[in-house]
Amino acid sequence: MNRKILAIAPLLVFVFVCVFLYQGLFANPREIQTGRLGQEMPAFNLPDLMQDNKPWTNESLKGEVYLLNVWGTWCPTCLVELGYLTKLREQDVKIIGLYYVQGYDADFDGPFDMQSLRTEVSDMLQRAGDPYQFNILDLHRTLSLDLGVSGAPETFLVDKNGTILLHHTGDINPRVWRAKFAPIMQELK
DSSP: OHHHHHHHHHHHHHHHHHHHHHHHHTOOGGGOOOTTTTSBOOOOEEEBSSSTTOEEETGGGTTSOEEEEEEOTTOHHHHHHHHHHHHHHHTTOOEEEEEEOOSOOHHHHOSOOHHHHHHHHHHHHHHHOOOOSOEEEETTOHHHHHHTOOSSSEEEEEOTTSBEEEEEESOOOHHHIIIIIHHHHHHHO
16 A cells, blocks of 8 residues: 555656646736735834824724825836826825835844935935825834735725725736726725
8 A cells, every 4th residue: 555655656746746837837926915805904003204203003094095005215116106106196096105115124234214215215206206195114014014015016905994905016007007996996986
């Protein structure tokens, strides 16, 4: 009996690897979804990027439909999408920025230079367009980790009750907006 199992074990491993690779061959890497779809925004209490002593919480964001856009000045794709996001804001789409700090570690980098970051953010938004109602600073990536963010840009569509309806990885452009966001936004009006 054991000899039969040992004889077919390589075949079973081969079949398993083939099935795994076959699925990956047809998977769309831009369709990564958070496990939080249909769930409330995670609890958080984070500072405003541009205003000292201004905290934001998941509770303070309830009551309106909004996009939570994860971005950073270091991200070239984020720079590209700012223009289109600004057009959406002009169409009364509420967009909140979640500033994703890349590569900061207090143990190695020393104190965080908030003024330098604010200047960098202001300069970029002035050049490329400012779609944000405000920006939340996620210095230690607590909210980003809770949301399952893997990088930037990523955007979440959140309803009035704070429920996550959609998670998009990559930039938002006219094609993405029409295909993914606009149909859900129509239903929410």
